[in-house]
Amino acid sequence: MKLETTFRSELGLEARAQAEDHLDTRIWLRLLACSTDIEQVVRRQLRVRFHTTLSRFDYLAQLERHRDGLRMSELSRCLMVTGGNVTGLTDQLVDEGLVERTEDPSDRRVWRVRLTAPGRKRFAQMAAEHETWLSDLFAGLPMNDKRMLFQILGQLRSGLRHSAHD
Amino acid sequence: MKLETTFRSELGLEARAQAEDHLDTRIWLRLLACSTDIEQVVRRQLRVRFHTTLSRFDYLAQLERHRDGLRMSELSRCLMVTGGNVTGLTDQLVDEGLVERTEDPSDRRVWRVRLTAPGRKRFAQMAAEHETWLSDLFAGLPMNDKRMLFQILGQLRSGLRHSAHD
Numbered sequence: 001m002k003l004e005t006t007f008r009s010e011l012g013l014e015a016r017a018q019a020e021d022h023l024d025t026r027i028w029l030r031l032l033a034c035s036t037d038i039e040q041v042v043r044r045q046l047r048v049r050f051h052t053t054l055s056r057f058d059y060l061a062q063l064e065r066h067r068d069g070l071r072m073s074e075l076s077r078c079l080m081v082t083g084g085n086v087t088g089l090t091d092q093l094v095d096e097g098l099v100e101r102t103e104d105p106s107d108r109r110v111w112r113v114r115l116t117a118p119g120r121k122r123f124a125q126m127a128a129e130h131e132t133w134l135s136d137l138f139a140g141l142p143m144n145d146k147r148m149l150f151q152i153l154g155q156l157r158s159g160l161r162h163s164a165h166d
Numbered sequence: 167m168k169l170e171t172t173f174r175s176e177l178g179l180e181a182r183a184q185a186e187d188h189l190d191t192r193i194w195l196r197l198l199a200c201s202t203d204i205e206q207v208v209r210r211q212l213r214v215r216f217h218t219t220l221s222r223f224d225y226l227a228q229l230e231r232h233r234d235g236l237r238m239s240e241l242s243r244c245l246m247v248t249g250g251n252v253t254g255l256t257d258q259l260v261d262e263g264l265v266e267r268t269e270d271p272s273d274r275r276v277w278r279v280r281l282t283a284p285g286r287k288r289f290a291q292m293a294a295e296h297e298t299w300l301s302d303l304f305a306g307l308p309m310n311d312k313r314m315l316f317q318i319l320g321q322l323r324s325g326l327r328h329s330a331h332d
Contacts, residue, residue, distance in 0.1 A: 023312055024300040028204060030319040035201035036246055037326045038194060080202055134190040140325025145318045146189055152307070152315045153196040159306025160203045 038137055045133050050126055055081050057130070059089050060098065060115065060123040069102060069114030098122055204303055211299050216292055221247050223296070225255050226264065226281065226289040235268060235280030264288055 043054050050057075058081040063070065070078065076086050090113055093099035098119030104110040115123065138146060209220050216223075224247040229236065236244065242252050256279055259265035264285030270276040281289065304312065 022297045022301065023316060024304040025297050027304065027312060027316050027319065028208075028300050030316060030323060031197065031201055032205070033246065034319055034322050034326060035197055037323070039198070042194075080199065131188045131191050134194050135188065137326060138190040138193065138322070140328065141318070141322055145321065146193060148314060149318045149322070150189060150193050150196060152311045152318075153193065153200055155311065156200050156304070156307055156315070157196060157203070160200060160303060162306065 038134075041137060042130070042133060045129070046126070049129060052126070055079075055089060056093065057126060059086075059093065060119060061127070063099065063113065063115045064120065064123050064127075067114070069112040071104060071110055071112050075113060093119070204300075207303060208296065208299060211295070212292070215295060218292070221245075221255060222259065223292060225252075225259065226285065227293070229265065229279065229281045230286065230289050230293075233280070235278040237270060237276055237278050241279060259285070 039054070046052050046054060046057055058079055059075070062075060062078040066074075072086060072090070079086065090099060090101070094101060094113075097116055099113050100116050101111045101113055104112050141149070205220070212218050212220060212223055224245055225241070228241060228244040232240075232244075238252060238256070245252065256265060256267070260267060260279075263282055265279050266282050267277045267279055270278050307315070
């Protein structure tokens with residue numbers, strides 16, 4: 001009994017999902033719990049290993065994907081981690097030599113940002129470690145479950161985009 | 167080609183997952199994208215429909231689960247939504263008559279908090295609507311996929327708890 005109580009309180013938000021709750025609500029609470037837990041580990045590791053934040057990692061990751069650079073407005077749309085002020089982040093990363101501002105060839109009044117060579121190298125180091133953290137976190141799932149999870153989340157995501165457009 | 171670019175940029179963080187990325191990283195980005203999207207909808211709906219925040223909803227939900235109330239320290243552990251200061255939230259919710267402070271029977275120096283009758287009623291209204299938002303958001307998933315998703319996320323979560331304890 002005591003054990004069960006402890007266990008429940010460790011589950012945090014998910015404890016809210018009572019037996020009679022709708023499956024959708026229970027999925028959401030479980031999804032949120034997993035996401036929050038993983039995010040906390042990733043944030044901590046980024047801080048400890050690279051003295052950096054998830055916002056900065058996210059910023060560099062988007063630029064890595066777009067070798068020609070991005071306009072600030074495009075970059076803002078791509079970023080998913082909130083809490084980072086794009087202009088402020090840009091100033092910091094430019095100061096550190098990881099990112100550079102360039103003129104947009106089609107409109108000289110507009111700035112684009114892109115990774116510098118040291119920025120690309122730095123991001124590659126972080127991304128490689130990031131992968132090992134996630135491998136550890138997902139180690140408890142058999143490969144078949146991982147494939148299934150990836151596939152179902154993809155379907156969920158495309159349903160969410162669809163409903164967001166309604 | 168143009169379409170594909172637009173599509174990718176809508177995917178946000180997930181766009182980062184290149185074909186050669188490790189499956190674990192791709193699952194994580196998809197999980198984060200789904201979680202962020204759903205959270206945004208829930209936050210918006212709570213604001214529009216109930217003039218409230220996810221932190222307050224989470225707070226009330228935990229008390230709903232614990233009818234005898236919780237010590238402030240227990241409540242802090244249960245809450246998963248960050249950004250809410252527990253003492254500040256308590257003051258607000260007590261002022262609004264949704265929550266009350268009581269003495270802890272086993273230690274009179276310690277305060278517990280619990281829902282008032284109006285608080286319980288208010289939470290029930292919010293929880294009922296919350297369920298309908300989630301039903302809409304998950305409408306694109308067949309029931310079999312939902313059951314599978316729920317089961318795999320449960321396994322992931324218990325693996326995460328395990329690795330967090332190492």
